[in-house]
Structure formats: structure tokens, C-alpha cells
Amino acid sequence: MDEIQVDVAVIGAGTAGLGAYRGAKKHASRVVLIEGGPYGTTCARVGCMPSKLLIAAAEAAHAVHRAPAFGVHPGEPLRIDGAEVMDRVRRERDRFVGFVEESVEAIPESDRLRGYARFVDNHHLQVDGRIVKAETIVIATGSSPAVPSMFRDLGELLIVNDDVFEWETLPKAVAIFGPGVIGLELGQALHRLGVRVRVFGRGGRIGPLTDPAVIENCATVLGDEFYLDPDAPIGALYREEDQVVITYKHSHGHQVTERFDFALAATGRTPNVRSLSLENTDVKLTDRGQPFFDPFTLQVGTSNIFIAGDANNDRPLLHEAADEGRIAGENAGRYPDIRAGLRRAPLGIVFSDPQIAMAGRSYTSLPDGCFAVGEVSFEDQGRSRVMLKNKGMLRVYGEHGTGVFMGAEMFGPAAEHIGHLLAWAYQQKMTIAQMLDMPYYHPVIEEGLRTALRDLNAKLHLGPEPIEGCLDCGPGA
Ligand SMILES: Cc1cc2nc3c(=O)[nH]c(=O)nc-3n(C[C@H](O)[C@H](O)[C@H](O)COP(=O)(O)OP(=O)(O)OC[C@H]3O[C@@H](n4cnc5c(N)ncnc54)[C@H](O)[C@@H]3O)c2cc1C
Numbered sequence: 093m094d095e096i097q098v099d100v101a102v103i104g105a106g107t108a109g110l111g112a113y114r115g116a117k118k119h120a121s122r123v124v125l126i127e128g129g130p131y132g133t134t135c136a137r138v139g140c141m142p143s144k145l146l147i148a149a150a151e152a153a154h155a156v157h158r159a160p161a162f163g164v165h166p167g168e169p170l171r172i173d174g175a176e177v178m179d180r181v182r183r184e185r186d187r188f189v190g191f192v193e194e195s196v197e198a199i200p201e202s203d204r205l206r207g208y209a210r211f212v213d214n215h216h217l218q219v220d221g222r223i224v225k226a227e228t229i230v231i232a233t234g235s236s237p238a239v240p241s242m243f244r245d246l247g248e249l250l251i252v253n254d255d256v257f258e259w260e261t262l263p264k265a266v267a268i269f270g271p272g273v274i275g276l277e278l279g280q281a282l283h284r285l286g287v288r289v290r291v292f293g294r295g296g297r298i299g300p301l302t303d304p305a306v307i308e309n310c311a312t313v314l315g316d317e318f319y320l321d322p323d324a325p326i327g328a329l330y331r332e333e334d335q336v337v338i339t340y341k342h343s344h345g346h347q348v349t350e351r352f353d354f355a356l357a358a359t360g361r362t363p364n365v366r367s368l369s370l371e372n373t374d375v376k377l378t379d380r381g382q383p384f385f386d387p388f389t390l391q392v393g394t395s396n397i398f399i400a401g402d403a404n405n406d407r408p409l410l411h412e413a414a415d416e417g418r419i420a421g422e423n424a425g426r427y428p429d430i431r432a433g434l435r436r437a438p439l440g441i442v443f444s445d446p447q448i449a450m451a452g453r454s455y456t457s458l459p460d461g462c463f464a465v466g467e468v469s470f471e472d473q474g475r476s477r478v479m480l481k482n483k484g485m486l487r488v489y490g491e492h493g494t495g496v497f498m499g500a501e502m503f504g505p506a507a508e509h510i511g512h513l514l515a516w517a518y519q520q521k522m523t524i525a526q527m528l529d530m531p532y533y534h535p536v537i538e539e540g541l542r543t544a545l546r547d548l549n550a551k552l553h554l555g556p557e558p559i560e561g562c563l564d565c566g567p568g569a
């Protein structure tokens with residue numbers, strides 16, 4: 093069998109793998125990047141980018157629907173051309189994939205290896221018919237949709253996110269299982285594009301939210317727009333010819349049987365580590381076969397192996413995969429000189445409408461009794477009302493005694509931007525008082541954030557009770 097000898101082998105040419113390759117190259121000359129599937133990354137091919145393209149089309153349709161509320165009446169009845177919608181999604185998606193492919197092609201061919209890798213031992217990988225001997229190895233193999241066995245008999249009518257972005261046109265009806273991040277984003281987008289959508293959850297979770305007040309608000313607002321049951325009692329689920337038949341107990345109490353073109357499983361993702369034969373190495377694995385690793389160095393135990401991106405199942409987001417890849421690659425290239433890398437404040441955004449933002453620590457991760465909660469509803473918030481985006485709420489958490497900002501969960505307008513402000517404040521370890529010292533323009537949605545912070549400061553007994561309907565800062569602040 094051919095043997096290739098390198099300093100660092102990176103398994104997976106996704107976002108984390110590309111970052112790891114570049115990081116390793118700073119310190120080691122012989123680095124190989126191994127990819128089994130297509131180049132282009134999950135983010136560009138079937139993740140962040142095509143999903144946002146579909147959402148952009150849905151936003152355009154929704155803006156037309158909403159226009160009459162402003163006294164603006166578009167002339168003709170709204171016509172959504174599914175083929176055109178999907179054509180743009182695929183065209184733009186291909187453009188993004190093309191950029192990634194170009195950057196992969198810029199990597200010398202001698203540093204690239206095609207094929208799926210698996211461990212022979214700590215220092216040897218088998219890639220098709222070849223052996224790669226490496227001083228250090230970075231696992232950056234990403235994740236794949238986790239599909240529960242209840243969908244097994246649906247055949248090709250069971251789809252995952254990857255399939256949606258290959259559609260030539262829009263289907264008539266889709267049942268979506270999982271009101272997580274993917275289910276909410278795709279479910280609402282398809283609904284707004286005229287697809288009959290039902291979103292079924294299990295256990296009451298919605299997106300990444302953990303704060304019960306925000307979850308309830310989110311479920312109510314989104315549930316008013318399309319059918320969404322976070323804990324749906326499904327009676328039957330089977331295939332009849334080319335339709336999926338589902339019987340479920342409607343949230344209003346009666347039994348319903350409906351037919352759909354597809355069932356979309358958005359029921360979570362599993363890290364791609366099972367097929368790596370990690371049992372051939374000396375690394376310690378959890379019950380689920382996940383290697384134990386240090387989130388600051390990305391080192392697996394004290395071994396010569398590192399794990400970055402979705403593969404480690406810690407923070408499965410694009411910017412985290414990029415950071416982790418770079419840290420893991422640099423450490424692999426510098427091994428055994430291991431350094432902790434910068435881990436930024438936690439930030440998560442869901443591109444539903446209203447959006448969801450999570451910044452700093454989540455509600456359920458906060459220790460009981462040490463924190464207070466400030467909140468604002470966007471229903472009467474000035475700028476939100478002006479734009480008819482007056483839905484949702486923000487809850488901010490602060491530490492008793494110190495007044496340090498601990499985290500926030502939000503479902504509301506411009507959450508992608510407010511989430512950034514909050515994550516930056518968290519990373520700077522700001523107090524609520526310091527955050528209130530910052531400028532707030534008028535009229536902006538950030539004035540709602542200020543209301544929540546004032547409420548929090550009062551609850552921490554560090555500031556006065558906010559004055560109801562105070563006009564100091566302009567109406568609707
Ligand atoms: C629908 C959807 C929407 C998303 N939207 C967002 C968003 O808006 N914002 C955000 O931050 N995140 C989003 N994400 C998450 C984000 O896409 C991922 O966190 C990120 O792409 C993970 O990058 P990665 O490098 O870990 O994995 P990947 O990009 O998947 O790379 C892993 C690579 O490893 C290869 N591989 C696997 N096993 C082997 C093996 N044994 N040998 C060789 N190669 C192998 C795979 O073929 C793949 O190319 C979304 C995800 C999905 C699915």
C-alpha cells in the first residue's frame with residue numbers, strides 16, 4: 093500500500109478543515125488536506141448560504157403581503173414562480189460554492205488528497221488504498237442530518253436540508269419535523285413562498301431558545317403565522333403512493349389527517365466521527381463515541397489528535413468552525429507546543445422573522461439565584477411599530493452584586509444586530525451600567541434594548557425603576 097508521510101493531516105476540507113490547513117501551514121511544511129466528498133463546504137453548498145437565499149425570496153413575498161397594512165396596494169395578485177425562486181437559490185448558491193472551490197484549487201495539488209479517511213492508529217490513516225503517516229491529525233469532518241428511524245419507510249419522500257436546495261421548483265406541501273434552527277428557517281420561508289407547511293416538534297423546544305418566556309412568545313407569534321406545534325402528538329406517518337400521510341392531534345384538540353409531498357427531517361445533526369474508526373487510537377471516547385477534547389486548544393485528551401468544527405459537536409456554527417479550525421491547525425503544526433486560542437463570546441442567530449438571537453450565557457445555563465432578568469416587549473416599541481415589526485421580546489440577564497451582563501435571549505426585530513451588540517458587551521465583560529452609558533439613537537430598535545437594560549438594573553437594585561411611558565428619550569423608546 094502507498095504510504096505518504098506528512099507533519100499534519102487534516103481530515104475534511106470544510107470551513108474548519110480549510111482553517112486548520114492554513115493554520116498548520118504556518119508552522120509545518122508537509123500538510124495534507126483529505127476530502128472524501130465534494131469540495132465547497134456545508135455552509136456554501138447546503139447550509140448557511142442556500143438557506144439564506146431561500147429566506148430572502150420569502151422576505152420579498154412577505155413584504156408584498158404586508159404592503160397593504162401601510163396603505164400600499166401592489167397592483168396584481170402576488171404570483172410566486174417556484175421555478176424562478178429555486179433557480180436563483182441554486183445559481184447564487186453555485187456562485188458561493190465556486191468561490192470556495194477556487195480557494196481549494198489554490199492549495200497545491202500535492203497537499204490535497206481525495207478519499208474518506210479512517211484511523212489505523214494514532215499516527216496512521218487509511219485513505220482508500222493509501223496510508224498517510226502523520227505526526228499530528230486534525231479531525232474536521234463536520235456533521236450530517238440525524239434522521240430518526242420513524243421516517244425509514246418513506247423512501248425518497250423523506251428529505252433533509254440538502255435536498256431542498258436541489259429542488260427545481262417548489263412543492264405544494266411539506267411536513268417539517270423539528271422546530272430547531274433549520275426547521276424554523278426553512279419552514280417559515282416555505283410557508284411565505286406559498287407551500288403548505290406544518291412544523292412538528294418533540295418535547296417543546298423551539299430553535300436554540302432556553303428561556304421559557306421567550307419560547308412561549310416565539311411559539312405564539314410564529315404559530316399565528318403557520319402551523320407549529322413544538323410537542324406534536326403524531327399518530328400515524330406512512331407513505332401512500334407518492335404522498336406522505338400524517339395523522340396528528342391538532343393543537344386545537346381534534347385529530348387531523350393530511351397529505352404532503354415530502355417529510356423534511358430537521359431533527360438535529362450528528363457529528364461525522366463514527367466512521368473514523370477512532371477505536372483504533374488510544375483516545376478516550378464518550379458513550380456516544382465522541383472524543384473528549386479541550387475547547388481552548390482543540391486537543392483530544394493529551395494525544396496528537398485535534399478536533400474542530402461540527403465534528404466536535406460543541407458550537408456547531410460557521411464562525412466557530414473557522415476559529416476552531418485555525419486553533420486546531422496551528423496547534424497541530426506547532427505540536428507538542430500547544431496554546432489556547434481565542435474563544436469568542438457565544439453568539440447564535442436564527443434567520444426566522446422575527447429573528448432569534450442568543451448572546452453570552454443561555455438562561456438555563458445560569459446558576460440559580462445569582463442573577464436577575466430584565467425584559468422588553470417589542471409590541472409597543474416605537475421603531476418596531478413604525479416598521480410593523482412590533483413582535484417579540486428580549487430578556488437580558490445580569491449578575492447580582494457586580495451588575496455584570498451575563499447573557500440574553502431574544503426573539504424580535506433586528507435580532508441579528510442586537511445579538512452582536514450583546515455578544516460584544518459580554519466579551520468585554522461590561523456591566524449593565526456601562527452598557528447603559530453607551531449612546532442610543534432615536535428612533536431605533538436598540539432603544540428597546542435600553543429599556544430591557546434599565547429594567548434589569550432596577551431588578552439588580554443598581555438603578556431606579558424605569559418610568560412607564562417616559563418621554564425623555566422620545567416617543568416609543
Ligand atoms: C441548513 C443549514 C443552515 C445553516 N446555517 C447557518 C448559519 O446561518 N450560520 C451559521 O453560523 N451556521 C449555519 N449552519 C452551520 C454551519 O454550516 C456549520 O457549522 C459549518 O458549516 C461546519 O463546518 P465544518 O467545517 O465543521 O464542516 P463541513 O463544512 O461539513 O466540512 C466537513 C468536511 O469533511 C468531509 N469529510 C467527512 N468525513 C470525512 C472523512 N472520513 N474523510 C475525509 N473527508 C471527510 C465532508 O465531506 C466535508 O466536506 C447551517 C447548517 C445547515 C445544515
Ligand SMILES: NC(=O)c1ccc[n+]([C@@H]2O[C@H](COP(=O)([O-])OP(=O)(O)OC[C@H]3O[C@@H](n4cnc5c(N)ncnc54)[C@H](O)[C@@H]3O)[C@@H](O)[C@H]2O)c1
Pocket residue numbers: 240269270271272273274275277292293294295296297298299300358359360361407408409440441442443
Ligand atoms: N442560523 C444558524 O446559525 C443555523 C441555521 C441552521 C442550522 N444551524 C446549525 O445546524 C444545527 C442543526 O440544526 P437542526 O435544526 O437540525 O437541529 P436543532 O438541534 O437546532 O433542532 C432539532 C429539533 O428537532 C426536534 N426533534 C428531534 N427529534 C424529533 C422528532 N422525532 N420529531 C420532531 N421533532 C424532533 C428537537 O426537539 C429540536 O427542536 C444547529 O444546531 C445549528 O448549529 C445554524
